[in-house]
Amino acid sequence: MLIRIFPWTLLLVLALFPLVAPLFDFTYYVGFVRHLLIVMIAATSLNFILGYGGMAALGHAGFIGVGAYTVVALVDAGFTSAWGAWATALIVSAAFAAAIGAVSLRTQGVYFLMLTLAFSQMLYYLAVSLRTYGGDDGYGLHTPLTLGLGLGDAQGRILYWLVLAIAALLFAFLNRVAVSRFGYALRGVRENETRMAALGYPVYWIKFTAFTVAGAVAGLAGALLACHNRFVSPSLMHWTESATLLVIVVIGGLGRRWGAPLGAAVWLTLAEVLKLYTDYWRWPLGLLLILIVFFAPKGMAALLDNRGKSP
Amino acid sequence: MSLFIAEGLFKHFGGLIAVDRVSLTVEPGEIHALIGPNGAGKTTLVNVISGLLPLDAGRIILDGVDLTALPPHQRVRHGLSRSFQITRVFNNDSVLDNLLLAVQAQTGSSFRIFGRRADKSGLRERAIELAQQVGLGEALDRIARALPHGAQRQLDVALALAAQPKLLLLDEPLAGMGPEDVAEMVALIQRLCAETAILLIEHDMDAVFQLADRISVLDYGRVLTSGDVAYIRDHPEVQAVYLGTEAAR
Numbered sequence A: 001m002l003i004r005i006f007p008w009t010l011l012l013v014l015a016l017f018p019l020v021a022p023l024f025d026f027t028y029y030v031g032f033v034r035h036l037l038i039v040m041i042a043a044t045s046l047n048f049i050l051g052y053g054g055m056a057a058l059g060h061a062g063f064i065g066v067g068a069y070t071v072v073a074l075v076d077a078g079f080t081s082a083w084g085a086w087a088t089a090l091i092v093s094a095a096f097a098a099a100i101g102a103v104s105l106r107t108q109g110v111y112f113l114m115l116t117l118a119f120s121q122m123l124y125y126l127a128v129s130l131r132t133y134g135g136d137d138g139y140g141l142h143t144p145l146t147l148g149l150g151l152g153d154a155q156g157r158i159l160y161w162l163v164l165a166i167a168a169l170l171f172a173f174l175n176r177v178a179v180s181r182f183g184y185a186l187r188g189v190r191e192n193e194t195r196m197a198a199l200g201y202p203v204y205w206i207k208f209t210a211f212t213v214a215g216a217v218a219g220l221a222g223a224l225l226a227c228h229n230r231f232v233s234p235s236l237m238h239w240t241e242s243a244t245l246l247v248i249v250v251i252g253g254l255g256r257r258w259g260a261p262l263g264a265a266v267w268l269t270l271a272e273v274l275k276l277y278t279d280y281w282r283w284p285l286g287l288l289l290i291l292i293v294f295f296a297p298k299g300m301a302a303l304l305d306n307r308g309k310s311p
Numbered sequence B: 001m002s003l004f005i006a007e008g009l010f011k012h013f014g015g016l017i018a019v020d021r022v023s024l025t026v027e028p029g030e031i032h033a034l035i036g037p038n039g040a041g042k043t044t045l046v047n048v049i050s051g052l053l054p055l056d057a058g059r060i061i062l063d064g065v066d067l068t069a070l071p072p073h074q075r076v077r078h079g080l081s082r083s084f085q086i087t088r089v090f091n092n093d094s095v096l097d098n099l100l101l102a103v104q105a106q107t108g109s110s111f112r113i114f115g116r117r118a119d120k121s122g123l124r125e126r127a128i129e130l131a132q133q134v135g136l137g138e139a140l141d142r143i144a145r146a147l148p149h150g151a152q153r154q155l156d157v158a159l160a161l162a163a164q165p166k167l168l169l170l171d172e173p174l175a176g177m178g179p180e181d182v183a184e185m186v187a188l189i190q191r192l193c194a195e196t197a198i199l200l201i202e203h204d205m206d207a208v209f210q211l212a213d214r215i216s217v218l219d220y221g222r223v224l225t226s227g228d229v230a231y232i233r234d235h236p237e238v239q240a241v242y243l244g245t246e247a248a249r
């Protein structure tokens, strides 16, 4: 029962938060939660390929960057519709993911990791070299994108609610996929690729499909992040960003429904709190990672999940 | 024409020739056994026939269809299925979930991302049928990794059967089994040959002599000789190469 109503309660609380926050002088945290939700979207997409598909990709931030720079390119060209920009970001990053996946997925394990890393670093240096979009200095989006439909601009609380809606829908969608025929096949590939091929599964195409979907979703997260920050720079896709996403998914719980949201929430909240007290906020986070790896190797979601098994 | 024809199969790993121009056939309803000492290239042969390893040269034809250029999953679709010498099952899943996944591959697209994998599609009935066929009907909810070795081997074979193959490649199905499990597996293989032709790789000579219609002997990647049980049993070269090593162990 509790499990049933928990997601809806959480959604309600998150939806009401921007209305309640000003009463307690928490307005700053509306932006924080908005950012958190965007990171959750990216982490959920990584969990889809890493947790469910067993693909150890270390270049996921590259797709976030592709999404963000798609928005930059459109804005620079005078385009102002938020919906159009987000949809384009989704499509462009799907195309990048398909191209990168087509090559990387021919390898496995550490080679796959190195290839995805190499591609995302190429994207990083490509962004650095794009002088028209500010190169290293990044690109400021001075006017917010417009939503139309009487919703005004993609900023503030409206943007918060849209991000929340998108995060909730994507979360529901990817969890739905996990129990579909495709989801079972994807987990089968994670468990035993050779046997899956011998059973008659097109292993490569299963991985390719999952990788492309995950890249597209990460790209959408990047587009939302561009609107959230109103600023885009190559540092978005630095490899340490990919590593952070990986850590978030691992501490949250690989291949678990609540793994990515939980990991993102804990990681970002701790970082935020620790930054208040010390400049050396990274090492307690490192300590947390070590503790989790040793004492809860299946992630925090596994500790909450009394069934003790992924779906 | 034979059900299965392998022609001039060749496979090398660097300087090591593992499969050296092997040609063999399997007739409908036949159990063709392949024996040979350790490292003779038997598993490599199964790997190139099933497509898990690419061939360097040769042709593979099943039921008149040339499979040589096809990836493994399409070979399965054309009726070629295999088991594994080293058990390859989904260790963390129950017997039922193992079989559901195997059956799913045969029933419709696995690219459907909407909708739960429906139980009403008949997956479950077929999975249970398979479990019963190999003697795992009582073990449906057991986690594969916790099964005794013999039962794991049975599950491995059941996974291969899900494809309803025309030709089943069994790579040492008796490997590591105790006498009771061996008897059960031999009986199973005997029943199976009513449904499918079998290429049986096996070290256990008693079992081979009991099951096979025809036997080929593989040594250093080559087919040394081929014939019926009586012919192989009394073949001097075979005794030297294979039965000799068997006796020496």
Ligand SMILES: Nc1ncnc2c1ncn2[C@@H]1O[C@H](COP(=O)(O)OP(=O)(O)OP(=O)(O)O)[C@@H](O)[C@H]1O
Pocket (backbone or CB within 6 Å): B013, B016, B018, B036, B037, B038, B039, B040, B041, B042, B043, B044, B045, B085
């Ligand atoms: N992937 C590989 N890379 C390099 N050499 C290999 C590979 N697979 C097999 N070999 C070699 O090829 C030869 C044939 O091996 P294979 O496993 O096919 O023998 P086998 O007849 O199945 O033996 P066994 O009875 O022990 O199962 C061996 O010398 C083995 O070391």
Ligand SMILES: [Mg+2]
Pocket (backbone or CB within 6 Å): B042, B043, B044, B085
């Ligand atoms: Mg072998």
